[in-house]
Amino acid sequence: MTPRSPQSEAKQRTTAILRAVRAIQRGTFASYGEVARRAGLPGRARLVGTVLRESASSVKLPWHRVTGAGGRIAFPAGSRSAREQIRRLDREGVKARGNRVLQKPAASSPRTLDALLWKM
């Protein structure tokens, strides 16, 4: 839909990504790759990271609900950001050990989509 100027396209991508991130339910989490897919941008996990980094200081987002593949914390272990993310997740009932988020019993299951796609 609509205009196809290079910058407006970039803007649309950003919007789609932010929307996908905001849609992650409290107490759940999703990987960069999954956020990208939900935003209609399969294969652009890195873009998700880029957008989050740029939006960090300008927009309020549940950024802590975005993890690396399989629940891995993307920030360096022990870094300020990593601890902050783990603390925020913990407050929502999502526990982590080391730099890895543990699966939450009933609530979040970021695996379901993959499970369906990959018949696991």
Next chain:
DNA sequence: CGGGTGACAACGT
């Protein structure tokens, strides 16, 4: 145009 980089992912060893 070419090379380096990064809040990534998948695969192999």
Next chain:
DNA sequence: AACGTTGCCACCC
């Protein structure tokens, strides 16, 4: 489980 590789994509020099 921990790395190293390769594929990707957008950006910046």
